[in-house]
Amino acid sequence: GENVEQHPSTLSVQEGDSAVIKCTYSDSASNYFPWYKQELGKRPQLIIDIRSNVGEKKDQRIAVTLNKTAKHFSLHITETQPEDSAVYFCAASIPGNQFYFGTGTSLTVIP
Amino acid sequence: NAGVTQTPKFRVLKTGQSMTLLCAQDMNHEYMYWYRQDPGMGLRLIHYSVGEGTTAKGEVPDGYNVSRLKKQNFLLGLESAAPSQTSVYFCASSRRDTIYEQYFGPGTRLTVT
Numbered sequence: 001g002e003n004v005e006q007h008p009s010t011l012s013v014q015e016g017d018s019a020v021i022k023c024t025y026s027d028s029a030s031n032y033f034p035w036y037k038q039e040l041g042k043r044p045q046l047i048i049d050i051r052s053n054v055g056e057k058k059d060q061r062i063a064v065t066l067n068k069t070a071k072h073f074s075l076h077i078t079e080t081q082p083e084d085s086a087v088y089f090c091a092a093s094i095p096g097n098q099f100y101f102g103t104g105t106s107l108t109v110i111p
Numbered sequence: 112n113a114g115v116t117q118t119p120k121f122r123v124l125k126t127g128q129s130m131t132l133l134c135a136q137d138m139n140h141e142y143m144y145w146y147r148q149d150p151g152m153g154l155r156l157i158h159y160s161v162g163e164g165t166t167a168k169g170e171v172p173d174g175y176n177v178s179r180l181k182k183q184n185f186l187l188g189l190e191s192a193a194p195s196q197t198s199v200y201f202c203a204s205s206r207r208d209t210i211y212e213q214y215f216g217p218g219t220r221l222t223v224t
Contacts, residue, residue, distance in 0.1 A: 101153035
């Protein structure tokens, strides 16, 4: 099956700096890559996603890039704010819509 | 719209006991999923369903059973609970035509002693 690796496991940044989280996947059939944000004690919520026919996608301060050849994708958060502090999960989906999640990155934004 | 709801929110079981977790969604979604979340391991798919009356195994199905008798409900059963099943369980659902976007429930924290 698919194997998704996520790095780093923890990340601390100063408010206003950028944060980058990276994921790799193993199955070349994976064609959809969502990112979820999970605040403490709450449910995961989709923040951005990218499909395999697109190389980059932006939504305000958040962007995701995908390199299909290298089988890796990254989440970029610019101008970080304290409310960005949470655990972020990447995932890869193979046809049939099974999701394989990374192990999560705990992001702390220091005011 | 309540979205995706889960019952119960918390539960403590003794080893060998059984229980059923209920997931309900009011968004008319065709697809439903059960995940478990353990520290440092992300979310792992237990079972999923692509429609009423159909279920399929995910990544970690052993020790669990599921049923989807109604489109809006997806039940997760533990027949004989083990301490290794201590986890937070999340249900999710998605539409067939926007197949990729999954909406999660609030989670059930289960402890098996």
